[in-house]
Amino acid sequence: MRSGLHRHPVCDGLLSSPWYFRPAVALSPSILVLLLGEGMSVLKREPPLLHREGPLNDPELLLTPPLPILSIDKIFSLPGHAPTGHSSSSSAEPTTRGRWSFIDCFLRLSEQFMVVGLLQRLSEKLPRVVHRLSEMMKPQVVFVLGGPGAGKGTQCERIVKNYSYTHLSAGDLLREERSRTGSEFGQLIDTYIKEGKIAMEETMKSDEKKFRFLIDGFPRNQDNLQGWNNVMDGKADVKFVLFFDCSSEVCIDRCLERGKSSGRTDDNRESLEKRIQTYLQSTRPIIEQYEQQGKVHKIDASRSVDEVFADVKNILENQG
Ligand SMILES: Nc1ncnc2c1ncn2[C@@H]1O[C@H](COP(=O)(O)OP(=O)(O)O)[C@@H](O)[C@H]1O
Ligand SMILES: Nc1ccn([C@H]2C[C@H](O)[C@@H](COP(=O)(O)OP(=O)(O)O)O2)c(=O)n1
Structure with missing residues (x-):
């Protein structure tokens, strides 16, 4: 078993889930629960393979950690990030899903950009929205x-x-x-x-x-x-x-x-x-x-x- 792997369980779940769940990574876990509905129950049924043991194996806990906003550096320095075939994955444990393929990295990056873009747009619009709401009331x-x-x-x-x-x-x-x-x-x-x-x-x-x-x-x-x-x-x-x-x-x-x-x-x-x-x-x-x-x-x-x-x-x- 590889030790020290702390990939975000929700992201893990999402990365191993169908593409149409991926945009939801931009939202907080609690909103995710609301949005994903049936999708989340699929994730719960299929906890990330990297964490077969320990507390993170508890499907309920998969939703609790806050979703970090990662810089590009951090994404690439994530344990288990190395492209398929990298020596870091030479563990005896079969970790096919635990290794980040190039496509995984690309998807992860685009998700991060989406998060940042969304937050930027929100922070630009928020004062106007709050103003409009107070005007409406x-x-x-x-x-x-x-x-x-x-x-x-x-x-x-x-x-x-x-x-x-x-x-x-x-x-x-x-x-x-x-x-x-x-x-x-x-x-x-x-x-x-x-x-x-x-x-x-x-x-x-x-x-x-x-x-x-x-x-x-x-x-x-x-x-x-x-x-x-x-x-x-x-x-x-x-x-x-x-x-x-x-x-x-x-x-x-x-x-x-x-x-x-x-x-x-x-x-x-x-x-x-x-x-x-x-x-x-x-x-x-x-x-x-x-x-x-x-x-x-x-x-x-x-x-x-x-x-x-x-x-x-x-x-x-x-x-x-
Ligand atoms: N467009 C109109 N044409 C003819 N008579 C009107 C018209 N509008 C109101 N009136 C009549 O004129 C009078 C004054 O109208 P009112 O609505 O009480 O005016 P105000 O509130 O501006 O003092 C009322 O007897 C009303 O029935
Ligand atoms: N803001 C106001 C409204 C009415 N008044 C007084 C003076 C007005 O002649 C009367 C009646 O007002 P009302 O609006 O019913 O009468 P008008 O038909 O528009 O002249 O009340 C006022 O002094 N100040």
Whole structure:
């Protein structure tokens, strides 16, 4: 029996196994078990002939040692590496499988290159993959902006019916908060918004399954944007902005019509004139900022609900 032979048992097994198991040498033994399946049971049934005695003969142990990454030097200095007919194999023990033929060496080398190449590619790609994964796990946000009455709420309702989005309406949240009995914010609603304390973060955390959000009517001014950036920077990913664009006349007409049944105290001509001014002075610059980042999808909102939604659908489906 030749002594001092410490060839890697898994490699040995693989080298003595059919060619289609060989690529698996690039993986750790535990993954090997998973991947090889039936193949591994073949290896287990046929332990390497070099280790007919001793602990390595135990088929279970064949899988335990970690797979070393060998340099070319090491490969060639491995005991038992000598080409067939080399004097080192002149042992009395019949070691046909224990001697490394030229083909064995070639295969071993190509496996090592494969391992190194694979690891190199993995290490190059890993940071990008980790980054992409963390991006994928962040809540994804679509801001929905436009003038009062542009149809933001109407379109959001349709989106929610057809796609897996959670709709948060800044206006609704505000109205809710204002009317909540005992609300500490009832009197302070303006400050509440100004400081970006609108409960987006908590609302977004409340259900982990919800991770795509439509945030309608926000950020409506520089303070809102600042607040968002302070509270949510790095915690959510603003995918894009849906901008429903139509003339002030269309906005006013629609809100006046809505005011007939909405019960909203601000759906009257006087309030609307002011809201339009606020929109033009405060919200349009926010939309322009996102436009500069290439994040705005502008939709002609003066058309029918169906026509507008056809555009929305297109955008959502093309943006994933
Ligand atoms: N494309 C549209 N054409 C005509 N009326 C619309 C359209 N979209 C919405 N409306 C109506 O206009 C009013 C304002 O729409 P809404 O979705 O509440 O606007 P916003 O949320 O932008 O204030 C509602 O009465 C709604 O039914
Ligand atoms: N980010 C926000 C959102 C709404 N508001 C206030 C001012 C708005 O006139 C009311 C109603 O908002 P809502 O989005 O429902 O109304 P519009 O129809 O878009 O004008 O709430 C705000 O001050 N800041």
